[in-house]
Every structure is written in structure tokens, then in C-alpha cells.
Amino acid sequence: MLQYLDFEKPVAELENKIAEFRQMVKDGGGINISDEIAKLSGKVEKQLRMLYAKLTPWQKVLVARHAQRPQALQYFDALLTDFTPLAGDRLGYDDQAIIGGMGRLEGRPVIVIGTQRGYDTESRLKHNFGMPKPEGYRKAQRLVDLAGRFKMPILTFVDTSGAWPGIDAEARGQAEAIAQSVECFLRAPVPTIATIIGEGGSGGAVALAATNSVMMLEHSIYSVIAPEGAASILWRDPKQASVAAEALKLTAPDLLKLKLIDRVIEEPVGGAQRRPEEAMKSVGAALHEELERLTQLEPGVLLSQRRDKFLSMGHAH
Known part of the structure; x- marks a missing residue:
């Protein structure tokens, strides 16, 4: 059953009424409604279009965090053939917040890496709510190095509120692991593409997104800090999160305008959580187009373009 966000209450009422009518038909009685x-279905479609055409930045945050949006493992299943998961950082740990492996995208061998949040209590605990520890980023580095050795493009699927902030992670070198991951992506001699599929939070997201092409789903977010964190720092009041979301410019259109991302992928009406198969198909098409473009470039060109892209961020044009 679809979970509704607060601003979707008008849609929820209409769809509940449709469900009641369908149950009446199912129960029989010769009723033709x-x-x-x-x-009513037409009204739902119209209402969704109106709501999602004018989402505020804070509402976009809520959509990006929706528990039923497709996650990395679903993208792997939907888009790849011959997927083989690879585990561990070869140093004794296997962080489940970052998952990855090798497979084929429309026949092309690729390495895939993603953050996985989980859908229920058990899976969320297993994947640490999609918040990687240093071992997760070291696993990602191992996969990036593997991709370089075998000349396989790298695709990342980012959905994390940020790296795990616990003392255990800091003691094992969280900051160093994130920095090394960014460096590893920047020097990868193969095409690299990151897709923000939900929430792209802080350095935990950038560690997997220092890529040739950064794409975002239409209702995903990408920010240096969560709105609640920014509100706590700036106003000492997490209730100001909606104001912070506006100031952070964390939506896909804002980031495209600022040239911090390269492409926005349109979502189905009502968000990826409503029609996950359609959303994943759109991501697959965009990945195919980007790979067709990037695989035409020599390794040296890929490296220089990637370097220049990130060095130019924040400069006045």
C-alpha cells in the first residue's frame, strides 16, 4: 500500500474513495460505477500534476526520502543482467550500507556501486539506514580500482543522508576514507556516472559522486548538509528545516542552474515511489545515453574533463 505524504492528503481521499467503489463492484450487486x-481517477491524475508541479524545496525533501522510492538494489535488478555482487573491503569488513558488483547494462560490462537504506526495520538495521562507515567507502575504492584495471565504466546510485557519524566510524578514519574515495573516483581512467536517486547528503554522497556525469532524479535532493542540520546550526532550531531547505538550493533544477549537476531525469507523475518501474526505465535510458557519449572519450580526456569540472565549481562565470 502506498504511503502518502502530508501534502498528498487530497489525493489520498480520492484514491480511498476509488478503492471503496472497486470493493463495491467486487462484492457484486450488479452495480455499474x-x-x-x-x-475520480482523472481527478487523481490532475491533482497529482498540480501538486508535483509546484513542490516547495521542503516538500521535495520529503519526496526524496519517501520510504517506497526504488533503491539501489532494485535498480541493479531492473537494469542489469549477469549481476555479480562483490563484498568486503579486503581489510576484514563488509559494510552493507554500500553495495556493489559487476554486471551488464544493455550488454555493456559495468561496475555498479550504490547506497542502500532498506525498507523495513530488519533491512534498515542491516544496511545501517544507508549511512556508510569507513569500510563502505573502502569497499567502493576497491570496486573503482577493479573497474580501472578491467576498463569497465562505473555507475553509482546515491541515496544517503550522509556518512555514519558515530564514534566508531570516526575512530576508524571516516574523514580519510571519504577523502580517499573522492580521490579514487577523480583518478579513475574510465567513464563514471553518478545518479542521485533519493537523498544525496553531505560528503557521504560526494564520496560516490565525483564523476564525469552527475544526474539527479527530478524529485531527489543533493546538499552539503541536511536541512535539519543547517537549521540547528544557523537558527539553533531544527523546526526551521523548511527555511533551510529553501536556502540550500538542494533541488535538481537549482543544482542544474548552478552547474553542480549535469542532467535531471524526469520522474513519473507523483514521484518515483508511485511508478518505480517507469522511473527505473527512465534512469536506464539516461545512463545508456551518457555512456554512449563518455565511452567515445580517451582516458586522459575523461580525467581532465572530470578534474576541470570540479575545480570550476563555485567560480563566477
Whole structure:
């Protein structure tokens, strides 16, 4: 059953009414209310288009964090053939917040890396709510090095509120692991593409997104800090998160305008959580197009373009 966000209450009421009508038809009695159901379905579509056409930055945050948006493992299943998961950092740990392996995207061998949040209590605990520890970033580095050796493009799927902030992670070198991951991506001699599929939070996201091409789903977010964190620092009041979300310019259109990302992928009406198969198909098409472009470039060109891209960020044009 689809979970509704607060601003979707008008849609929820309409869809609940449709469900009631369909149950009446199922129960029998010779009632023909197909016209009424069709009329209400049209209203739902119209209402969703109106709501999602004018989402505020804070509402985009809520959509990006929706528990039913497709996650990295679903993208792997939907887009790849011959997927083989690879585990561990070869130093004794296997962080489940970052998952990855090798597979084929439309026949092309690729390395994939993603952050996985989980959908229920058990899987969220297993994947640490999508918040990697140093071992996760070292696993990512191992996969990037593997991709370089075998000349395989790298695709990352980012959905994390940030790196795990616990004392245990800091004691094992969290900051160094993130920095090394960024460096590893920057020097990869193969095409690299990052897709922000939900929440791209802080250095925990950048560690997997220092790539030739950075794409975002239409209702995803990408920011140096979570709105709640920014509000706590700036106003000492996490309740100001909606104000912080506006100031952070964390939506896909804002980031495209600022040239911090390269492409926005349109989502189905009502967000990827409503029609995950359609959303994942759109991501697959965009990945194919980007790979067709990037695989035409020599390794030296890929490296220099990637370097110049990130060095130019923040400069006035």
C-alpha cells in the first residue's frame, strides 16, 4: 500500500474513495460505477500534476526520502543482467550500507556501486539506514580500482543522508576514507556516472559522486548538509528545516542552474515511489545515453574533463 505524504492528503481521499467503489463492484450487486471510478481517477491524475508541479524545496525533501522510492538494489535488478555482487573491503569488513558488483547494462560490462537504506526495520538495521562507515567507502575504492584495471565504466546510485557519524566510524578514519574515495573516483581512467536517486547528503554522497556525469532524479535532493542540520546550526532550531531547505538550493533544477549537476531525469507523475518501474526505465535510458557519449572519450580526456569540472565549481562565470 502506498504511503502518502502530508501534502498528498487530497489525493489520498480520492484514491480511498476509488478503492471503496472497486470493493463495491467486487462484492457484486450488479452495480455499474465504472464511469464514476474513471472520473475520480482523472481527478487523481490532475491533482497529482498540480501538486508535483509546484513542490516547495521542503516538500521535495520529503519526496526524496519517501520510504517506497526504488533503491539501489532494485535498480541493479531492473537494469542489469549477469549481476555479480562483490563484498568486503579486503581489510576484514563488509559494510552493507554500500553495495556493489559487476554486471551488464544493455550488454555493456559495468561496475555498479550504490547506497542502500532498506525498507523495513530488519533491512534498515542491516544496511545501517544507508549511512556508510569507513569500510563502505573502502569497499567502493576497491570496486573503482577493479573497474580501472578491467576498463569497465562505473555507475553509482546515491541515496544517503550522509556518512555514519558515530564514534566508531570516526575512530576508524571516516574523514580519510571519504577523502580517499573522492580521490579514487577523480583518478579513475574510465567513464563514471553518478545518479542521485533519493537523498544525496553531505560528503557521504560526494564520496560516490565525483564523476564525469552527475544526474539527479527530478524529485531527489543533493546538499552539503541536511536541512535539519543547517537549521540547528544557523537558527539553533531544527523546526526551521523548511527555511533551510529553501536556502540550500538542494533541488535538481537549482543544482542544474548552478552547474553542480549535469542532467535531471524526469520522474513519473507523483514521484518515483508511485511508478518505480517507469522511473527505473527512465534512469536506464539516461545512463545508456551518457555512456554512449563518455565511452567515445580517451582516458586522459575523461580525467581532465572530470578534474576541470570540479575545480570550476563555485567560480563566477
